[in-house]
Amino acid sequence: MEISKRIVSTVFMTVLFILFLVPVRKAEACDGSCGNPLYYPFAVVGGVVNGAVTIVTAPIEPFCYGYQHRLWIPGHFTLYGHWIPGHWRYYR
DSSP states (O other): HHHHHHHHHHHHHHHHHHHHHSSSSSOSOSSSSSSSSGHHHHHHHHHHHHHHHHHHHTTTTOOOTTTTTTEEEEEEEEETTEEEEEEEEOOO
């Protein structure tokens, strides 16, 4: 009985290997969208414009009016022994 389970599981794993790891259709280099030479100038211009816009807008902060980051500071003693309770510290 044990040998038949091994044979069945071996056959099952072999079928899974054939179905999932062996390619079903032939590989193609491209679908036709990259083979047209008229596409290349538009791709180059799009890349240049995208790079320029990314560089120009990088230092601009998003328009989040009133939003500040906050960090919870737990309660602690100062150097002079005074207790400061926990509080939120707001920063940009």
